[in-house]
Amino acid sequence: MAEPKYDALVFDVLGTLVDEPAGLRAGIRALDPSLDGPGTERLLLLWQRHIEREQRRVLDGDRPYLPSDVLDREAAGVVAEAAGVGDPAAVEELARSARRLPPWPDTVAGLARLAGHFPLIGLSNASRTALLELNAHAGLRWHQALSAEDARTYKPDPAVYRLAVTVAGRPPERLLMIAAHAWDLRGAQALGLRTAYVARPVGDPPTASDRFDLYAEDLADLAGRLGVS
Secondary structure (H helix, E strand, O other): OOOOOOOEEEEOOEOOOEOHHHHHHHHHHHHOOOOOHHHHHHHHHHHHHHHHHHHHHHHOOOOOOOOHHHHHHHHHHHHHHHHOOOOHHHHHHHHHHHHOOOEOOOHHHHHHHHHOOOOEEEEEOOOHHHHHHHHHHHOOOOOEEEEHHHOOOOOOOHHHHHHHHHHHOOOHHHEEEEEOEHHHHHHHHHOOOEEEEEOOOOOEOOOOOOOOOEEEOOHHHHHHHOOOO
16 A cells, blocks of 8 residues: 555635635524525625734734634624624624634544544644634544644634644655635745645635645545545
């Protein structure tokens, strides 16, 4: 039997293994059941823009590190204010919707299939507490789940990917980073990890200049490309 090319698989979580927008939409609709589709999407965009902006401020050194829980509460406050909802309990419940994200249809079976052949490491920008609840809610199977909170920064900072390299105890080129976000894979590449893009409806597709090691339609396709029966 040929020696595997990789000693461990490192998975992004948000968007790659769970449908983040679907979970947030459910939380927004619970906040204001009168919202129509366009209204829900408008508020979802407000949430996403807040998270992206504030994570970028942390990465740029314009704001001290704060875990994802804090940013989720801020985003929930922004959305609730735009929706005209001032109940603190409702805002807190909306913030917690960021931890109740459904897995993609192939996720649970795909992870179980791969876990029989490789050590699986989750590597997420979600805080430790959020990651625990995400894993439990979606039924994700790991051998190790790592939060960017341990590096006190966010992907694509190299310090986050280094967490996986340290835990694996293997050279970066022996690890395969798997994500639906090209920006995430570029960050992993910068530290020397191998990369696999998995297509998702909510991901960040590769550009013409991206060169990743593997491209897969879903986790079943990825398993096949890794030689997992």
